[in-house]
Amino acid sequence: MSxxxxxxxxxxxxxxxxxxxxxxxxxLQFASGDVYPELSSxxxxxxxxxxxxxxxxxxxxxxxxxxxxxxDSLEPTGAxxxxxxxxxxxxxxxxYLKMLESLAGRGNRVVAAMDWQYHDAPGGGKxxxxxxxxxxxxxPDKQHIHHLYFAEASGWQVVDQVTGKLLAVERTFGKGTxxxxxxxxxxxxxxTAAMDRLNTVSAAIGxxxxxxxxxxxxxxxxxxxxxGLARRFRLGGMFIGLAICAALFLWKSxxxxxxxxxxxxVERLAGRTSLSGLLTLLHRNIPTRDLAAVCWRxxxxxxxxxxxxxxxxxxxxxxxDRAAHPLEAMREIQTVLQAKGPL
Numbered sequence: 001m002s003x004x005x006x007x008x009x010x011x012x013x014x015x016x017x018x019x020x021x022x023x024x025x026x027x028l029q030f031a032s033g034d035v036y037p038e039l040s041s042x043x044x045x046x047x048x049x050x051x052x053x054x055x056x057x058x059x060x061x062x063x064x065x066x067x068x069x070x071x072d073s074l075e076p077t078g079a080x081x082x083x084x085x086x087x088x089x090x091x092x093x094x095x096y097l098k099m100l101e102s103l104a105g106r107g108n109r110v111v112a113a114m115d116w117q118y119h120d121a122p123g124g125g126k127x128x129x130x131x132x133x134x135x136x137x138x139x140p141d142k143q144h145i146h147h148l149y150f151a152e153a154s155g156w157q158v159v160d161q162v163t164g165k166l167l168a169v170e171r172t173f174g175k176g177t178x179x180x181x182x183x184x185x186x187x188x189x190x191x192t193a194a195m196d197r198l199n200t201v202s203a204a205i206g207x208x209x210x211x212x213x214x215x216x217x218x219x220x221x222x223x224x225x226x227x228g229l230a231r232r233f234r235l236g237g238m239f240i241g242l243a244i245c246a247a248l249f250l251w252k253s254x255x256x257x258x259x260x261x262x263x264x265x266v267e268r269l270a271g272r273t274s275l276s277g278l279l280t281l282l283h284r285n286i287p288t289r290d291l292a293a294v295c296w297r298x299x300x301x302x303x304x305x306x307x308x309x310x311x312x313x314x315x316x317x318x319x320x321d322r323a324a325h326p327l328e329a330m331r332e333i334q335t336v337l338q339a340k341g342p343l
Contacts, residue, residue, distance in 0.1 A: 036220065039085035039115060039184050041066060041213035046190035049084055049213070052201065055192060056211055063210045068222035071214065072099050077107040077175075080208035083217055085115035085184050088136055088148070090217075091128045105174025111204045113184035116148040132156075134169070134180065148182045156180075159203055168200070179204055292329035293319050311336055 036043040041053040057064040067074060067081070074081065081103065090096055091112075104110045129135045129152070137151030149165035159179070160168035170179040181204070186197035205211060215221075286294055296315060300307065307315075314336040322329035 037085065037218045039113075039187065040215060040218050040220065041084075042215065042220070044189065046188060048189050049187045049192075051189040051192045052187055053213055061209055062205075065210070065212050067212050067214045068216055068220060070216060070221075071103055074103060074108075074212070076210060076212065078208060079210040079212050080109040080111055080205045081212045081214060082187070082204070083110065083112040083214050084187050086112045086217065088114050088116055088125070091134075092125050094127045094131065097127060097131050100178055101173045104176035104178045107175035109177050109179065109206050109208050111179045111181070113181040113187060113204075114148060115184045116182075132171070136182075137165075139165070146182065150180065150182060153180075160200065168203070177206070288326060289323050292323065292326040292333070295326075295330065296333060307337065311339075 036048065038047040039049050041049045044050045053064055053066075056062050071081070100110050100112070125134070125136050133152065133154040134150060134156065135152040137149055139147045139149070146162055146165050146167060149167055150169055151166070153166055153169040156169035156171045158166055158168075159170055160166075160181075165182075167183065168179065168181045170177050181200070185191055186200040186204075191197050192201075282291065296319065315333050318329055318332045318336065322332060
């Protein structure tokens with residue numbers, strides 16, 4: 001094996017190993033869900049909530065789904081909608097609070113569990129306090145647990161509290177309820193595996209027989225496509241029919257029905273030039289003896305004024321003497337007409 005061939009083989013081997021490693025890395029990341037945000041039901045590592053999703057899906061009498069569309073487009077009623085790892089600052093927006101109220105008013109149980117980092121100060125919560133009479137508070141002591149809690153929740157029912165800190169509250173809106181939790185740790189895969197906060201999860205679900213894990217607020221949204229719409233509205237049969245019609249149209253355009261009979265072979269005949277055709281006409285209609293005289297009369301019909309009487313008599317003499325030889329006659333006629341001076 002030459003050095004060039006050996007180098008090429010080594011390069012191909014390294015490229016194949018690199019490609020395999022890259023694919024393997026992405027496969028592991030997607031399998032564990034590291035590419036998804038924390039608390040996402042698509043994430044399988046300790047920071048995700050996929051284990052809770054799969055566990056509820058195996059529970060008899062509970063239907064579990066994921067939502068990738070805006071919350072205001074949710075159609076189900078009587079479901080527990082999980083908004084895990086919610087940013088406390090989003091609750092300082094009046095349209096967002098109205099949307100949650102509308103979602104709960106249709107008979108759903110909206111469960112919003114906060115995810116707050118100690119180094120980030122939560123928003124002022126003016127709209128949250130004015131509309132829902134709820135106010136966040138932060139424990140400045142980093143040694144304590146439950147750093148974020150509710151300092152005020154007027155008109156709300158307390159579901160969970162520790163040493164005076166309100167950790168979970170709920171309130172009725174129309175036919176449904178809104179549940180606010182100051183933490184999301186109870187829904188993580190690590191907590192589900194340890195089974196140390198199942199009471200919090202059970203209280204969040206309540207009596208709902210359907211649980212919806214919202215992924216849209218993580219930024220994991222369904223972009224929408226023709227195929228997705230077809231599946232949603234069950235238009236698969238229509239697309240199959242259109243495909244059959246298109247195939248029949250292409251088949252009809254490509255070949256006639258019934259197939260045409262084979263055409264008979266065309267017999268090709270050798271043609272003749274225009275000169276040979278003219279000679280044939282002359283031979284058939286003008287005798288050889290009269291050919292020079294006919295040519296002279298045709299020429300003379302347009303040039304009579306240019307020929308003197310003496311030259312006319314000379315040409316007539318040539319035609320009488322050379323009638324049997326038209327070519328020689330024409331040459332002598334040309335000599336007579338081009339001669340200088342009187343003949």
